[in-house]
Amino acid sequence: MRAFDADGVEHRFTPESHVRHFACPKFSPNNQEFQFDDRIAALKPFFNCIEAGFVDGKPRHIADPETSSFCIISFLDFQSMSASQIQDRLRHANVVVTGCPHPNTKFDEAGLRTLTPSNRKISIQGINFINDTHITDPLYVDHAVPSSSGVLPTIVTGHSNDLLENATPHGKILNALDFPMWKDSQWDRSRYATDMVAWDYLHGSPHCGTATVPYPTGHVRWGLAGTAHAFSMFHIDSDGFATFVQVVAGKKLWAVYRPTPTLPLSDPNVFLRPEFFQLDKIPAKAQFGMEAVVLRPSDLLSVPSSLI
Numbered sequence: 001m002r003a004f005d006a007d008g009v010e011h012r013f014t015p016e017s018h019v020r021h022f023a024c025p026k027f028s029p030n031n032q033e034f035q036f037d038d039r040i041a042a043l044k045p046f047f048n049c050i051e052a053g054f055v056d057g058k059p060r061h062i063a064d065p066e067t068s069s070f071c072i073i074s075f076l077d078f079q080s081m082s083a084s085q086i087q088d089r090l091r092h093a094n095v096v097v098t099g100c101p102h103p104n105t106k107f108d109e110a111g112l113r114t115l116t117p118s119n120r121k122i123s124i125q126g127i128n129f130i131n132d133t134h135i136t137d138p139l140y141v142d143h144a145v146p147s148s149s150g151v152l153p154t155i156v157t158g159h160s161n162d163l164l165e166n167a168t169p170h171g172k173i174l175n176a177l178d179f180p181m182w183k184d185s186q187w188d189r190s191r192y193a194t195d196m197v198a199w200d201y202l203h204g205s206p207h208c209g210t211a212t213v214p215y216p217t218g219h220v221r222w223g224l225a226g227t228a229h230a231f232s233m234f235h236i237d238s239d240g241f242a243t244f245v246q247v248v249a250g251k252k253l254w255a256v257y258r259p260t261p262t263l264p265l266s267d268p269n270v271f272l273r274p275e276f277f278q279l280d281k282i283p284a285k286a287q288f289g290m291e292a293v294v295l296r297p298s299d300l301l302s303v304p305s306s307l308i
């Protein structure tokens, strides 16, 4: 898979998946691991769709920024923009602000400590794709998370240290998505974030809690920590909120749905017609495209509400 960051630098990677079936492992030349064919095959159409949207071998945010779903802005330019200029950009595109100050956090004990104490029980998302066979041959690396429920992805209870212990080529692929960040400096965004502005204006007003009620950061700001190859499928974040994400360690590939004039996202029927749209596959008659950007530490992505 070829993907590009906001500055047009290419990042190549080979997704890996879980192994839970003795009949299906396949040797991967890149990293000496085994892959479960079906899972990678399920992801391939998404990658193909992203690459099909390239213009002259480059993603639109580099080759044709005017028509891209991503608007790239440097931190300095972003700082000088007014709230309405920022909101205007967000009306039309997912905004990536590059070169933001960041704390140089590493994926280690100290880094994880910024999200949670080390002995804390946390929920971890993993995937057990086929749950019928335990592999005993030590040559076969099994990244899957066992599940009794059969529900995908599997949510299990673990400890934050499990993330560090599995951050190895032989570890399980884990994604922890629920670290409420009450310490986040949320007021940084108060210039243009409408939730902050609404809070400022309304709190202390009748029926809106007392003036001393704190902003509910724990409910709207989360830290995430995942090991390599963790992924989440297509979704729209709930409650009409926009999403912002800043990578502090590692990299993240973020893909967005690119609506066509015939199937705009403002039409909820887009999502009700399986021949045109499905969450986990690209149907034969899909008319949408996809774009992706590799997020690095210091990139801040804002996804407007109701985008996917």
Ligand SMILES: O=C(O)CCC(=O)C(=O)O
Pocket (backbone or CB within 6 Å): 175, 177, 224, 226, 230, 231, 232, 237, 243, 245
């Ligand atoms: O990091 C992930 O796997 C999911 C993050 C996400 O989807 C979100 O923040 O909306």
